[in-house]
Amino acid sequence: MKTNxxxxxxxETLELEDVEINENTNLKDLEEYDSLSVLAIIAMIDENxxxxxxxxxxxxxxxxxxxxELIGKDCFE
Amino acid sequence: MNSPFSLKDKNILITGASSGIGRQCAxxxxxxxxxxxxxxxxxxxxxxxxxxxxRGNHLFFxxxxxxxxxxxxxxxxxxxxxxxxxxxxxxxxxxxTLPLKVMKxxxxxxxxxxxxxxxxxxxxxxxxxKYLDSNGASFVFIASIMSVVANAGLIGYCSxxxxxxxxxxxxxxxxxxxxxxxxSISPGYIQTExxxxxxxxxxxxxxxxxxxxxxxxxxxxxDVANAxxxxxxDAARWITxxxxxxxxxYSAK
Numbered sequence: 001m002k003t004n005x006x007x008x009x010x011x012e013t014l015e016l017e018d019v020e021i022n023e024n025t026n027l028k029d030l031e032e033y034d035s036l037s038v039l040a041i042i043a044m045i046d047e048n049x050x051x052x053x054x055x056x057x058x059x060x061x062x063x064x065x066x067x068x069e070l071i072g073k074d075c076f077e
Numbered sequence: 078m079n080s081p082f083s084l085k086d087k088n089i090l091i092t093g094a095s096s097g098i099g100r101q102c103a104x105x106x107x108x109x110x111x112x113x114x115x116x117x118x119x120x121x122x123x124x125x126x127x128x129x130x131x132r133g134n135h136l137f138f139x140x141x142x143x144x145x146x147x148x149x150x151x152x153x154x155x156x157x158x159x160x161x162x163x164x165x166x167x168x169x170x171x172x173x174t175l176p177l178k179v180m181k182x183x184x185x186x187x188x189x190x191x192x193x194x195x196x197x198x199x200x201x202x203x204x205x206x207k208y209l210d211s212n213g214a215s216f217v218f219i220a221s222i223m224s225v226v227a228n229a230g231l232i233g234y235c236s237x238x239x240x241x242x243x244x245x246x247x248x249x250x251x252x253x254x255x256x257x258x259x260x261s262i263s264p265g266y267i268q269t270e271x272x273x274x275x276x277x278x279x280x281x282x283x284x285x286x287x288x289x290x291x292x293x294x295x296x297x298x299x300d301v302a303n304a305x306x307x308x309x310x311d312a313a314r315w316i317t318x319x320x321x322x323x324x325x326x327y328s329a330k
Contacts, residue, residue, distance in 0.1 A: 015206050036251065 001048060002077050007064065013037070013044045023065040041067075049075050081312035085110030088159045088210075089309060090152070092142050092199065093169030095122035097269035098219055100129075101298030102166050102305050107131040109306055114155050116140055117169065134159055142169055142195040149202050161210040162203050164309040167196030167241075168219045172271050174230045174278055185233050192237040197244060200259070204252055213256025215309045218245055219301065220261040222324040238263075242320045249318030258317040260308045265324025267296040292326030300325075 001009075007021060014032045027033045038058050046052055049071055061067050068076060079085075089106050093099030095117035103113045107130040117123050120139035127137050136158060138151045156162065170192045173184060200216050203209060223231055224238035242261050249259040266272060266287065276284055288295060304323045307313055322328060 017206050 001075060003068070006048075006068065006076065009044055009048060010041070010064065010067075013040050021064060023063065023068070025064050026062050027064065027067065028062060045071055051075075082306060082310045083110055084164070084306060084310055087111045087163035087309070088114065088155070088161065089164035089166065090114040090116065090155065090162060090199070090203065091166045091168060092116045092196065093167070093219075094126050094137070095119045096126075097168075097271055098264065098267060098298050098301045099166070099168030100126045101302040102168055104129050104131075105299065105302035105306055106164075106166075106309070107133050107135065109310075111164070111309075112136075112159055114138070114151075114159070116142060116151060118142075142199070143190045145195065145198050148195070148198050152199070152202050152208050156208050162208055163210045163212075163214050165199060165203055165214065165216045166219065166305055166309070167199060167217070169195065170219060170221075170238075170271075172275055173233050174275060175233070176230050177232050180233055185236075188233045188237040189240065192234075193240045193244065196241070197248070200248060200252075204255060204257060209255065209257070213258070215313065216245075216248070216252075216257060216259045217305050217308045218242075218259075218261040219305075220263045220320060222263045222265045222322060222328055224261075224263050224320070225322065226328050245320070246318045253317060258308075258313065260313075260316060260318070261320045262301060262304050262308070263320055263322045263324065264301045265296055265322075265327040266291055267298055267301060269298060290327050290330065291324070292329070294325060296323065296325050 011021060014037055016032060038055060042053050051071060057070060084106055089111045091099055091103050091113055094103045094115035103115055103126050106113050112134040115123050115126055115137035118141050123137045123139055127135060136155060140147060140151055171188060173188055196218055218241045220241040221238040223235045224242045227235045245259045245261045252259055301323055304321055
């Protein structure tokens with residue numbers, strides 16, 4: 001998947017309409033990022049990449065980039 | 078004075094709007110000033126409902142609600158024509174009276190897809206920021222008194238209606254942050270086509286016995302529609318996650 005496509009998916013999952021995000025955005029700074037939205041992101045990653053992450057995995061997540069690294073660099077063009 | 082019970086200018090989507098409780102909800106909501114969006118499979122009967130509405134900006138969609146992938150286009154078209162959504166009534170439902178020994182997995186699937194899953198899918202999509210009014214919304218699911226008590230031969234129906242009242246509690250908690258209230262109504266015996274069909278399978282003595290248990294007599298679609306208006310209106314602004322029993326005293330015994 002292309003990085004910009006992933007960011008769009010992430011925006012859709014978090015329902016970010018007026019907020020722009022990029023690889024350096026810290027997810028924890030977003031109002032929409034909470035325990036339920038983490039579950040939604042896990043489902044989105046499973047659907048798009050076939051990878052099952054756990055809530056535990058997300059403890060170390062800060063930026064969008066760190067999330068992409070967790071999914072695996074090889075998953076992105 | 079503005080009544081807190083008014084639905085003036087609210088856009089309210091209604092499934093199962095071609096008959097019974099859904100049809101009456103549509104008519105009553107339009108009388109309270111709402112723009113209603115009617116959804117059901119049967120176009121002819123939808124038009125009959127449409128022609129009974131008070132004046133307003135109403136729409137109707139002839140759509141099978143179990144075609145889940147088409148739900149978003151209905152909502153999207155509604156929002157582009159009328160503006161964002163303020164309310165939703167899931168009144169579509171099917172009844173099935175069959176003893177356990179002849180129930181089949183496909184019967185449960187059918188009951189759950191119409192009575193439960195389609196309604197939850199509508200709720201999911203309406204909850205998106207791009208479709209939801211900035212002041213939030215009110216969702217009302219029509220369950221049944223058979224979600225709280227039961228009769229024999231209704232395993233599929235009772236469990237599907239029970240799923241509604243359990244599901245709306247979780248939904249209410251989850252969607253409160255978006256200022257969406259989610260409630261269900263559990264009607265008792267309401268005089269509708271669906272109930273007439275159910276009665277055709279019963280003996281006269283069974284029908285008599287059943288009717289006797291409704292202390293205030295058999296209900297009318299109006300009785301449920303009025304409860305719906307209340308839950309959709311600002312008068313119910315502090316009510317969410319609850320199941321309102323409208324059963325003429327049936328379950329009090």
